[in-house]
Amino acid sequence: MARRRRGRGSNIQQPQGPQSQRRGPVRALREPAAFAKSTGCDSDIPHEKLTIAQARRGTPANRPVRVYADGIFDLFHSGHARALMQAKNLFPNTHLIVGVCSDELTHQFKGYTVMTEDERYDALTHCRYIDEVVRDAPWTLTTEFLKKHKIDFVAHDDIPYTSAGSDDVYKHIKEAGMFVATQRTEGISTSDLITRIVRDYDIYVRRNLQRGYTAQELNVGFIKEKKYRLQNQVDKMKETVRTVEEKSKHFVYRMEEKSQDLITKWEEKSREFIGNFLELFGPDGAWHAIQERSGRMLQALSPYSSPRGSPSSSPTRHPHSPDLSPTPASPSNASLSPPTPPRARKKGKRKSTSTYSRHGQ
Incomplete structure (x- = not known):
């Protein structure tokens, strides 16, 4: 068995676990599509004509349904790829053959191309939906070409394609019951791309x-x-x-x-x-609290002194002066000795005499 060439990105690691076992092995990137041989299809299996109903049921089992799609495929874009994807998925088992017209035919019937025919051939081989590429495909399909490549059905969009003096080059294919329609992708075409380039x-x-x-x-x-x-x-x-x-x-x-x-x-x-x-310095701050505490400490450390002339103040006594305050007489002494009359007092004390006389005695 020949060893498959491994290109960049083809070495895809398989996920681990039970899910990977259920899904089976991961498919690697496939090789580019092969070019058709000049002799056409060399299969020995007899080519029996199929109806669309038979092909959709998956018959015959011994060979795939051979579907043909042709075109210019200049500036290969997503619209081309979507059309080929539809052609590949028409039947359960499809072998998709794509015919690409040469530069000579294209310049004659349609106009000048941006890509050369070799570039267009090579671009088609790398589309994953294609199994086989036919170079220098005919502009109008003939019975000999269909038999040579053993084509069962032809896929194309259903819009009549006016070219080469015909109102629809696929008219005879439709009458033979071999035509299968695909849908166009709106908003994208080779003409649209060329218009953008010309505009800008x-x-x-x-x-x-x-x-x-x-x-x-x-x-x-x-x-x-x-x-x-x-x-x-x-x-x-x-x-x-x-x-x-x-x-x-x-x-x-x-x-x-x-x-x-x-x-x-x-x-x-x-x-x-x-x-x-x-x-710190507000009315309720710590500074005022400190001042109040310091004032209280000073008051506690220093004696209290009343102002002069206050009735509650007492005269300051010298520690060595005799005690001149009169001794209060007891009640017993007051009853035994009468008070001294004012006359017996000394005349020199004018203050006492004036005071006595002021009371009317």
Whole structure:
């Protein structure tokens, strides 16, 4: 058995676990489709004519249903791939043969192509829905061609294809019951892609000049080349200015963010400082509490002195002076000795005499 060539990405690891056992082995990338032989299909199995109903039931079991689809396939795109996918999935067991017309036929009946016939042939071989590619396919299908490649059905969209002096080149295929319709993909076609390129021609020429293509390769004159290069320089300057503006806007935005952060932090620190100050020096702060405590300690350490002339104040006595305060007489002594009359007092004491006389005695 020949060893299959392993290309990039073909070594797909299988998932581990019971689920991988149920799913079976992971299929590797398939080889490109083969080109049809010049002699056509060499199968020895007799080719019996099938109806669409028989083919959809999966018969015959000994061979696949051979479906043919043809076209130009210039600028191979998703619309082409979707049509071929539909052709491949028409029946349970389908062998899809794709015919590609040559440059000579295409230029004669349709117009100039972007890709050469060899490029178009090779592009089709890498489509995963295709099993076989027929080079230099005929523009109109003949009975000999259908027998040569043992074709059961022809797949194409159902829109009448007017070409080569015929209202529909697939008319005889439809009458023979061998036509199977596919659906077109709206919004995408080779003509649409070419229209985009023509519409934006200047953009693509300028792009290729920037990438190193010469004016001769692009078929551009001297004046247009200078014009395109000048436009490229102007676009570069605009891009530079735009970049500088974006950077300056970003810088200003960052500075605004930083300034807002600084202002917010300053406000937070200010509120914290004011709160700490009020907590320390406010009416109920710790500083007043410390002052009150220190005042109480000073009062406790120093004796209390009343102001002069206060009735509650007592005269300060010298520790060595005799006690001149009169001794209060007891009741017994007062009853035994009468009080001394005022006359017996000394005349020198005018204050006592005046006081006595003031009371009327």
